[in-house]
Amino acid sequence: MSKKLTSRAEDYSKWYNELVVKADLAENSAVRGCMVIKPYGYAIWEKMQAELDRMFKETGHKNAYFPLFVPKSLFEAEEKNAEGFAKECAVVTHYRLQNDPDKPGKLRVDPEAKLEEELVVRPTSEAVIWNTYKGWIQSYRDLPILINQWANVVRWEMRTRLFLRTAEFLWQEGHTAHATREEAVRETELMNNVYASFAENFMAIPVIKGVKTESERFAGAVDTYCIEALMQDGKALQAGTSHFLGQNFAKAFDVKFANKEGNLDYVWATSWGVSTRLMGALIMTHSDDNGLVLPPNLAPDQVVIVPIYKSMEQLDEISELAQVIISELKEKGVSAKLDDRDTLRPGAKFAQHELQGVPVRIAIGPKDLENRTVELARRDTLTKEIVPLDTLTGKIEGLMEEIQVSLYKRALEFRDDHITEVDSFEAFKEVLETKGGFISAHWDGTAETEAKIKELTKATIRCIPVDAKEESGNCVLTGNPSSKRVLFAKAY
RNA sequence: CGGGGUGUAGCGUAGCCCGGUUAUCGCGCCACGUUUGGGACGUGGAGGCCGCAGGUUCGAAUCCUGCCACCCCGACCA
Numbered sequence A: 001m002s003k004k005l006t007s008r009a010e011d012y013s014k015w016y017n018e019l020v021v022k023a024d025l026a027e028n029s030a031v032r033g034c035m036v037i038k039p040y041g042y043a044i045w046e047k048m049q050a051e052l053d054r055m056f057k058e059t060g061h062k063n064a065y066f067p068l069f070v071p072k073s074l075f076e077a078e079e080k081n082a083e084g085f086a087k088e089c090a091v092v093t094h095y096r097l098q099n100d101p102d103k104p105g106k107l108r109v110d111p112e113a114k115l116e117e118e119l120v121v122r123p124t125s126e127a128v129i130w131n132t133y134k135g136w137i138q139s140y141r142d143l144p145i146l147i148n149q150w151a152n153v154v155r156w157e158m159r160t161r162l163f164l165r166t167a168e169f170l171w172q173e174g175h176t177a178h179a180t181r182e183e184a185v186r187e188t189e190l191m192n193n194v195y196a197s198f199a200e201n202f203m204a205i206p207v208i209k210g211v212k213t214e215s216e217r218f219a220g221a222v223d224t225y226c227i228e229a230l231m232q233d234g235k236a237l238q239a240g241t242s243h244f245l246g247q248n249f250a251k252a253f254d255v256k257f258a259n260k261e262g263n264l265d266y267v268w269a270t271s272w273g274v275s276t277r278l279m280g281a282l283i284m285t286h287s288d289d290n291g292l293v294l295p296p297n298l299a300p301d302q303v304v305i306v307p308i309y310k311s312m313e314q315l316d317e318i319s320e321l322a323q324v325i326i327s328e329l330k331e332k333g334v335s336a337k338l339d340d341r342d343t344l345r346p347g348a349k350f351a352q353h354e355l356q357g358v359p360v361r362i363a364i365g366p367k368d369l370e371n372r373t374v375e376l377a378r379r380d381t382l383t384k385e386i387v388p389l390d391t392l393t394g395k396i397e398g399l400m401e402e403i404q405v406s407l408y409k410r411a412l413e414f415r416d417d418h419i420t421e422v423d424s425f426e427a428f429k430e431v432l433e434t435k436g437g438f439i440s441a442h443w444d445g446t447a448e449t450e451a452k453i454k455e456l457t458k459a460t461i462r463c464i465p466v467d468a469k470e471e472s473g474n475c476v477l478t479g480n481p482s483s484k485r486v487l488f489a490k491a492y
Numbered sequence B: 001c002g003g004g005g006u007g008u009a010g011c012g013u014a015g016c017c018c019g020g021u022u023a024u025c026g027c028g029c030c031a032c033g034u035u036u037g038g039g040a041c042g043u044g045g046a047g048g049c050c051g052c053a054g055g056u057u058c059g060a061a062u063c064c065u066g067c068c069a070c071c072c073c074g075a076c077c078a
Helices: A012-022 A039-058 A079-086 A126-136 A181-202 A248-252 A277-286 A312-331 A346-355 A366-371 A389-417 A425-434 A447-457
Strands: A026-028 A035-037 A069-071 A091-094 A097-099 A107-109 A114-121 A145-154 A168-178 A208-211 A223-230 A236-246 A256-258 A264-266 A268-275 A303-307 A336-338 A360-364 A373-378 A384-388 A419-421 A438-442 A460-465 A485-489
Touching: A012 A026, A012 A277, A035 A039, A039 A145, A039 A168, A039 A181, A039 A277, A079 A126, A079 A248, A126 A145, A126 A168, A126 A248, A126 A268, A168 A181, A181 A208, A181 A223, A181 A236, A181 A268, A223 A389, A223 A460, A223 A485, A236 A248, A236 A277, A248 A268, A268 A277, A277 A389, A303 A312, A303 A346, A312 A336, A312 A360, A312 A366, A312 A389, A346 A360, A360 A366, A360 A389, A366 A373, A373 A389, A384 A389, A389 A419, A425 A438, A425 A447, A447 A460
Parallel strands: A303 A336, A303 A360, A419 A438
Antiparallel strands: A026 A035, A069 A114, A091 A114, A097 A107, A145 A168, A168 A268, A208 A223, A208 A460, A223 A236, A236 A268, A256 A264, A360 A373, A373 A384, A438 A485, A460 A485
């Protein structure tokens, strides 16, 4: 295995692929397009899950679980949704294998075991869920229903990349039912705000909250809200979406309720999700040419202690000290571990922990024992300093917050530097080619113009920012009047 | 799904055009010893159905066909 990671400048996409594998986050599997998430990668995902789950519950949601399979007849009920996902559905047609009479030792699909009705492997769960909600909802008293599920979904992608686009991925999908349009819209916005706050405060990833244009909207939604993040290579990445589904699914699945006045009305719906794609966003926001950089909130180990020793006696002495440090840190809510593997030398450990993004590293050697100090190294800045033992744990506690904030600030600065306002199509192309990032420009509001710009530049409208200010201008392509700027970018 | 490329030990590779000893080298791995403040060194050792399946041939890593996987570029996409 080569020791050095390909640099970002050399080949960003290669850098990403190597990093995911070398940092032991995930690898490709024997199944086309499907990844194996390795323990270290999964530990980071679990941190995300835990925080999101907490936030969902805090906003009144409960977890439940719905089936992996969707009977085709249910799947096709909401036409737009079905049509949108049709091209990428895996379908179960049989329920049994048998020994192949022609090839001893081999199995074949039993031709007798064809399913009456094919089962679609869920690309998303609206269909099963709304079919279920139909049985749960009669009256306004049954509303709202605020449910989330943690699940895997399958979308048969042509080109896959670890975390960013895989045929199977893990996510959460919230599905809520409401009595009024206003309440459902509020829920949609609330959850988009939850995502934004999670991304910014927990993952240290600045995001732009916005609304999707019609062509980028979720199939079956009335409105799709999103959070858009900017990666280091200047490409945008949709990090989360929240959909106002109107009454589309209620109508498709005939879900009506009696309101307070005794009139029947269709239920209003939302759905919202974030996926393991966030791992990709995390990597491409903070990491550097030395490897992964983790914000303390997401680091499986926030601090690692590397002992430097010649004799076993020294190791014992260092280990004893390390245990004291570890338990003091634990009291302060900081997770730390001692890397006492005797199979690697210190330098190799430094390199590995750097590659894996551990926020803070402590090295303790004979000199430190003598001086009552340690060497403290920050992953985000790659700086080192000698710290006296008696101020160590307090300093680290503060560092956790400092690193978290500084990563966010660094990413925010980069992001803000890469939002460029342009007022001509020439400038649009110029900025896109030379600088990348988001381009803030006027758009005449038509799908035709959007498509034309995509065809000419490969950039799409990432969103209409929710805080976009009213400003009269002219469409960057057609010159037609426009009332606000939208954000364009090349996207993942 | 279209175009291009690549599959040889855990990883990276030589050999392939032009078929012919025991398949090359480096890293990693194992044992022992010396080491340990930024990816250690020595000695010894293990590890290969040459991507898979057919075919051509006295003989296939090498030639032919099919399949599979991965990478790059397009279309699609969270």
